Amino acid sequence: MDTSKIYDYLLSLGLSENMAQYLKTAILLVGLLLIIFIIDFIIRRILIVAFTQFAQRSKTNFDDILVANKTPRNVAHIIPFLIALEFVPNVFSDFPDFENFVEKSLQVFAILLTLWIVRSILHSLKDYLKTLTRFKDKPIASYIQVFMIFAWLGGIMSAIAIITNIPFLQFLTGMGAISAVIILVFRDTILGFVASIQVSINDMVRIGDWITFEKYGADGDVIEITLATVKVQNFDKTITTIPTYALISDSFKNWRGMTNSDGRRIKRALYIKQNGVKYLTDADVEKLKDVQLITSYLETRQADIKSFNTSHDINKELLLNGRNLTNLGVFRKYIDSYLKQHSAINKDMMIMARQLAPTTQGIPMEIYAFSSDKRWENYEYIMSDVFDHLIAALPYFDLEIFELPSNSVFKNS
8 A cells, every 4th residue: 555645745735754754654543443443343233134134044043142142243353353454564664663563462462353253152152052952961161161261371372472572382382491380389379360260150159149168167248259369248247268269179158049039948847756746536636627727628638538437447446547647747737838828938939848757856847948038137037937836836736846855854853
């Protein structure tokens, strides 16, 4: 491209040679930037529209995923970049040092652009494979993460080699010689860097998440995530600092799933004395019918049991014979009915009262439900309200809570 005419025209206006050189370079630079911007905008719009239309017509969803991961947008930058690389020598022909700097910057940008395109394609491939049944249980994301870590390392080393004018192979040789020292000195930083990438990509922890990390005594909200540490403000307002790499090397609990859900789980058991469990007589059943929550249930069950025992000619002089109701089974049904009518229990999530295997402390009757209010204080109030009621209800079913004997029991005996 002949730029001398612009230079001659500026001289004809009475400008000095230096001023003409600077002004010519500025004019060419602005013109090149405008051309690059316009071409980039046009190509980007064409590619996005073409990909979108093709994605709507095609049967596979891979092209839709490519569009969602901005692959066409990244590819659109290639032609404007090539134009810039071609015309930069003409723009800065009067300033060779600055021309060298800009060309190196463009080469570094080429590395970044390549990494962006590769990353968007790999993420699209990962999202597509997740839709296939045979790949759902495969750690595709881990493979891509490992590849991208090495790709970024290679890109960073290539950029350093370009900036320092050192041949890439020679640069790698020098890096190999000092890599042991670098790893030894910057061990924690390297571990933290790799961990932060893993934490970020896998979305393991965000600022504001409530996490529990027993090994480090952390139980509170994440307030800061850095390359080396994660700061957690515990509920007693103390601050716990956790190494970032511990998040991927050790086990911790993130409560985000609970806070994003529709309820907070209540999972606690009442330990009931085994010697209080018994069959219910007709008199016992009639007495329990006064408990309104289970009146309908008892009437239905009593009729079914009597029908069965009569049709099978069961001798009911002994309660053990045939089918019977037990006070523990009726109490379990009462718990279920009570939870389903409780205003603070989420009715759209699981509600269950279940009997666990007997222990030396009695029979665990576990309540499994979800409170609608997930705030800690309100959650504790709801759970206490439920168990206050159930503990007080136990004597109506001739049942008792197991309790280890106190000193006063032994003194009285």
